[in-house]
Amino acid sequence: MQALTSGEGPWDADSDAPALVGRATIDDVAREAGVSTATVSRALRQHPYVAESTRQRVMTAVERLKYVANSNAARLASGQSRTVGFIAPMLTSWYTSELMVGVEEVLTHERFDLLIGTANSASRERIFRGDARFQQHIDGVILVDVFCGDDGARRLAALDTPIVVLGEQLQRITSVSVDNERGARLAAKHLIQLGHKRIALVGGHNDLDVAKNVPTERAKGFRDTLQAAGLRLPAAYVQDGDFTIPGGHRAMRALLGLPKPPSAVFFMSDEMAFGALEAVRDAGLRVGHDVSIVGFDDHPVAGPIGLTTVRQPVREMGRLGARLMLDTLDGFGTVRHHPMELTLVERISSGRPA
Amino acid sequence: MQALTSGEGPWDADSDAPALVGRATIDDVAREAGVSTATVSRALRQHPYVAESTRQRVMTAVERLKYVANSNAARLASGQSRTVGFIAPMLTSWYTSELMVGVEEVLTHERFDLLIGTANSASRERIFRGDARFQQHIDGVILVDVFCGDDGARRLAALDTPIVVLGEQLQRITSVSVDNERGARLAAKHLIQLGHKRIALVGGHNDLDVAKNVPTERAKGFRDTLQAAGLRLPAAYVQDGDFTIPGGHRAMRALLGLPKPPSAVFFMSDEMAFGALEAVRDAGLRVGHDVSIVGFDDHPVAGPIGLTTVRQPVREMGRLGARLMLDTLDGFGTVRHHPMELTLVERISSGRPA
DNA sequence: CTGAAAGCGCTTACAG
């Protein structure tokens, strides 16, 4: 970018800056400061052995020339990509993008790049054994909703790539996790305490063969709680909502079409619960009265529309995950599990059965 | 990343690949194919003057070695950053992130990187005259909700950096735009036709001194339509909702607290309308009956909750904007304006006045 | 159509 042509105000050119053809390089700075490029490089990266006076001179030259290091050259020379991969089964869900924002926030601050990837069943193999984008030039990978059992986890841990898992806990892999079973228990208990007997469950990813852990754990917590209360969960009361808004809509319609529809439904994500709203309305019923609904996430729209939900601090999980990755890359890499708190937020979408 | 340790299934090592210490470089490929590195480079980038048989041999070697070019080296050598900047006043709104997803989609496909930036009043100057991240190593900039009048537009156009503007139309700058005035007119007309006389307006960015164009244009279309219908718009009926959910909540609460509250409100974004929902509920009123609400965007949750809104194809706008940027960078850079269609989607949040 | 070689702008042992 060059200086602007003329005129006043915020779009003005900065007339203080020395005229340059193209951008200043490290050589320009070295010349200006009267030192070698090596010294400039060291001064700029907080290298310990640089005289304070030298550092000052370098900084002055940097300011004057508005020098910014060419990161391509820096990465090539140092062999460090300063890039972290981010892999999730579904990039468009609120949950995923919120995690991504958190991750991006701290990574950008540390001048790292983020490489985004989806992980459906077709691509998951490629990713770990040679996907074009991930095969090289990546320092580590942040995984969301990992799609593997204990066995897969063991193999993941054996990779020589730093890995951080978000949203669940895996053996021998650093993670920022949430107790999914407990979250589902909170939701189930809440509905049981309200007096509901016919409670349905809407999850997803049943046929994707990816991202199985999260729905599996939530389903378990839910079933266990119902069972402990002596309640049945008929097969027809378990629907696949695909973790999307339209999926939630379909699932709810199916449930309401049953001979004996449930009086309450737990959705494993708020977005699915949002989709359900329309189905309830179309059936001429009222949420919170005729049908109670509980979601999972605490999406920003959950509050405004009064959705009872299991809240998880998603953005915070993303931030923490990124920090753990950075720690690992810095060599402070003991495997750690960071549990995040889950809380039930009661709002008006759940009430006593009619 | 290295091969996995052992075991079967999707986490297996690929035993066909030649053992390599580190990654294959262009030299490895050249050796394997029996050609020079220059030829490998040409073959890989669809250079016209490469014999078909040579290209085949190179490709085979690439496959065998699972070669992937080091983009840092490629960018350094070619002098092309293959990076596009994306600047918006508010990164967390649905509108902005949806645009970003669209942009990211086509940019990634073309192996371009995206550099994200916010543009509040404090930083907008820096961006164009020397922000560390944008000063260099960027091929072009995509601007959302540009914050300048005709004068600013003229200066923007004079920059030697390719620019594409999203969401509105500016003199002499390529854009993917929407007729904001018309959108607001659609909303106003709809409410007027339903019989409303007391109609309020909730916009935002009033004190940010950024992103003024969009709210200004929408306000104009709205005012003009009311005036043409002989309706007044008292100052108290114009509120700042900050383009956020909490902002919409506050604005609605203020409106409902008025001695003579409006019977209908037009929000310049769906998210603000979402925030209003809670305020309406808290006041013991019903949306679509006691108060009609119209939004702008057609956010994914608008359908499920039945929000009447002015729909704009946001993701599509992002995609198109990215393509226009790529065209510009390829030298096909005539200034063009691509208008996108706006349509009113009538749902249950708007009805006849009580 | 292909190769030898310079060069992109940094970083980093290696000396001093």
Place this chain on the structure above:
DNA sequence: CTGAAAGCGCTTACAG
């Protein structure tokens, strides 16, 4: 604490 120099892995005129 600092400098000279090699090298990171590509691309691209320049010859042929």
